[in-house]
Amino acid sequence: MAMLELKSINLNLGGKPILSNVNIDFWEGHVHAVVGPNGAGKSTLANVIMGLEGYRKVEGDIIFNGTSIKDMGIAERAKLGITLGWQEPARYEGLTVGKFIMASAKDKSVDTAKDVLEMVGLNPEDYLQRAVDKTLSGGERKKVELASILAMRPRLVLLDEPDSGIDVSSLEKIFDGIKLLRSFGSTVILITHSIAVMKQAEHAFLFCGGKLVTKGSADKIEGFFEGECLPCEHKNAPDEGDIYGN
Amino acid sequence: MEINELLQIANEDKILNDKGTAHMTINLNKVVSKNLVPGLHIDTEEMEDGVKAKIVVDEGVVIEKQVHLCFGVTHEQAVQRILMDIDIKKGASISVLSHCVFPRAVHVKHIMDAKIRIGEGAAYTYEEKHIHSEHGGIEVYPKAVVDLDRGARFKTTFELVRGRVGLLDIDYDITGYDESVMEMMSKVSGREDDLIKIREAGSLVGEKARGVLTSRVAVRGNAKAEVYNVLKATAPYARGHVDCKEIIQDNGTATAIPIVEVSNPKAHVTHEAAIGSVDTKQLETLMSRGLDEEEAVELIINGLLS
Ligand SMILES: Nc1ncnc2c1ncn2[C@@H]1O[C@H](COP(=O)(O)OP(=O)(O)OP(=O)(O)O)[C@@H](O)[C@H]1O
Ligand SMILES: [Mg+2]
Numbered sequence: 001m002a003m004l005e006l007k008s009i010n011l012n013l014g015g016k017p018i019l020s021n022v023n024i025d026f027w028e029g030h031v032h033a034v035v036g037p038n039g040a041g042k043s044t045l046a047n048v049i050m051g052l053e054g055y056r057k058v059e060g061d062i063i064f065n066g067t068s069i070k071d072m073g074i075a076e077r078a079k080l081g082i083t084l085g086w087q088e089p090a091r092y093e094g095l096t097v098g099k100f101i102m103a104s105a106k107d108k109s110v111d112t113a114k115d116v117l118e119m120v121g122l123n124p125e126d127y128l129q130r131a132v133d134k135t136l137s138g139g140e141r142k143k144v145e146l147a148s149i150l151a152m153r154p155r156l157v158l159l160d161e162p163d164s165g166i167d168v169s170s171l172e173k174i175f176d177g178i179k180l181l182r183s184f185g186s187t188v189i190l191i192t193h194s195i196a197v198m199k200q201a202e203h204a205f206l207f208c209g210g211k212l213v214t215k216g217s218a219d220k221i222e223g224f225f226e227g228e229c230l231p232c233e234h235k236n237a238p239d240e241g242d243i244y245g246n
Numbered sequence: 247m248e249i250n251e252l253l254q255i256a257n258e259d260k261i262l263n264d265k266g267t268a269h270m271t272i273n274l275n276k277v278v279s280k281n282l283v284p285g286l287h288i289d290t291e292e293m294e295d296g297v298k299a300k301i302v303v304d305e306g307v308v309i310e311k312q313v314h315l316c317f318g319v320t321h322e323q324a325v326q327r328i329l330m331d332i333d334i335k336k337g338a339s340i341s342v343l344s345h346c347v348f349p350r351a352v353h354v355k356h357i358m359d360a361k362i363r364i365g366e367g368a369a370y371t372y373e374e375k376h377i378h379s380e381h382g383g384i385e386v387y388p389k390a391v392v393d394l395d396r397g398a399r400f401k402t403t404f405e406l407v408r409g410r411v412g413l414l415d416i417d418y419d420i421t422g423y424d425e426s427v428m429e430m431m432s433k434v435s436g437r438e439d440d441l442i443k444i445r446e447a448g449s450l451v452g453e454k455a456r457g458v459l460t461s462r463v464a465v466r467g468n469a470k471a472e473v474y475n476v477l478k479a480t481a482p483y484a485r486g487h488v489d490c491k492e493i494i495q496d497n498g499t500a501t502a503i504p505i506v507e508v509s510n511p512k513a514h515v516t517h518e519a520a521i522g523s524v525d526t527k528q529l530e531t532l533m534s535r536g537l538d539e540e541e542a543v544e545l546i547i548n549g550l551l552s
Contacts, residue, residue, distance in 0.1 A: 052530055074533040084534050090527040093462075093491070095549030103545055104535035131549070152535055 003028035003187045004049065004156060008060035011048060018044050019210045031178065031188040033198045033218055035225055036207035042191045043087055046158040050084040051077050064156070081155030085162060089145040091133050097144055098128040105151035116147040119180060121173035138165035146177045153184055160191040175200055198222055249273050252318040255377055256345040261314055269314040272297050274326055283309060286340070296327030305335040315344040322352040329359050336365035344374045353383045360390040364398040372402045378409030382438055385413040392419065394426035396452065404432040407551050411440035418445070424452035431460040433551045436469030436498070447476040450484035450513065457486040464547045465498030476505045479513035488517035493524060493547055
């Protein structure tokens with residue numbers, strides 16, 4: 001069953017179309033990937049679904065479990081179980097990792113915070129009292145973001161570039177996190193231009209220039225992405241370094 | 247109200263039973279209790295409206311356990327003047343936690359006037375935490391003039407985040423000689439018609455002297471904050487930084503005036519100031535985890551002031 005339906009989504013920003021006539025169904029309990037080159041509109045799509053400031057003036061409709069959420073604010077959507085892991089997560093002066101995770105958590109206990117930190121490969125002893133500020137490395141911050149999402153037990157989670165800033169040895173931990181989310185029953189949408197991340201998904205949607213170009217099984221789209229998309233001269237096609245440089 | 251209640255509010259009641267921990271408790275103009283450790287001297291003189299205290303740490307003495315001071319006013323109306331003369335001798339080291347507790351204050355004026363000398367290579371850490379009543383009628387005037395000798399270190403934190411501020415007028419002046427280090431941090435949270443004035447001035451007059459002035463202020467309701475940070479460097483290799491962050495909500499207003507002045511080409515001073523509402527990405531992240539906007543703002547501000 002479709003958990004989230006995007007119906008004829010159009011969005012203009014700064015006077016130009018950023019998303020054009022996007023129609024997608026995301027299936028409950030499945031892992032999806034939204035792929036495409038830099039500037040394709042992937043993060044914009046995630047921001048539209050989460051309802052972030054500046055991404056609310058969309059045409060079309062967003063249906064979550066049969067109800068339109070288009071006019072709802074972020075907190076309201078989050079209370080329905082929708083969340084977003086940022087491409088570049090926010091940093092907070094003085095707020096500890098423990099408090100940040102517990103604020104997000106369904107079960108607000110220190111044990112939950114410890115559990116989810118372990119799930120993403122961070123030792124709770126070392127991290128619970130650290131601040132979620134600039135002293136965390138980019139990769140650590142991404143892991144804390146994923147930990148907070150695991151603690152929330154969302155029904156629908158958008159992960160924008162979950163592998164950015166993550167080294168090869170930690171990548172498996174991130175993938176484990178995605179599997180855990182799935183095992184919790186979460187519907188997952190991965191935003192990525194990495195083949196390795198795409199491989200975690202069952203279905204994939206390929207974007208270019210703000211449009212949905214093609215969709216299908218992740219295997220099929222992977223072939224299309226490598227065969228058609230990479231060699232393409234289109235202005236927002238990335239060079240190979242961007243794609244394999246993870 | 248009993249002084250014991252006051253100590254409980256500050257969570258200080260248990261520590262004062264430890265004979266190895268030096269402490270002094272003052273209620274208005276009376277020294278209620280005092281415990282000293284070897285090498286630490288506190289001479290007091292009770293005045294009509296307060297207490298004069300001379301604190302000396304002998305040369306080379308390292309006081310291991312943090313010293314606890316409590317300045318309380320259990321009355322609703324009063325003026326409390328504390329005159330402090332602090333002398334940390336060469337090579338000595340002390341850390342002080344000071345609670346200023348005015349739990350019933352309706353009209354209370356608390357004046358703290360300190361002269362502090364920190365000798366060569368000595369270290370003084372001073373943390374001052376205020377606990378105020380929910381009335382806005384408190385006036386607090388912390389004033390300090392501090393001299394740091396060669397290689398001396400002074401680290402001070404002023405915190406007023408519990409209860410209403412009322413009127414706060416901080417005035418700190420610090421001079422640092424060769425290779426000294428000064429770190430000043432103030433954290434204040436204002437509401438309703440609170441008025442917060444912070445003036446911190448550091449002069450880095452010695453070679454390789456270093457200084458950091460940090461302020462973290464949140465103003466809500468109709469509260470106002472003025473932060474005036476001055477950092478001057480006149481000696482070679484002196485290094486300084488001024489860092490002021492103020493969050494405003496509702497009708498709060500905040501001003502930041504950082505002045506950095508350098509008169510030696512080998513010295514270097516930087517500053518950053520940010521005033522505004524809560525950062526959108528910080529707010530949206532917490533809201534996307536299911537927090538209401540107010541809860542998210544509270545968490546962000548508490549973090550900043552923690
Ligand atoms: N607020 C905005 N105003 C104007 N243009 C915007 C705005 N937000 C995004 N864009 C533009 O929309 C396009 C899509 O941006 P988006 O961030 O969604 O791309 P992306 O697919 O996530 O790319 P990447 O892989 O680099 O993260 C870009 O050309 C971007 O510059
Ligand atoms: Mg993006």
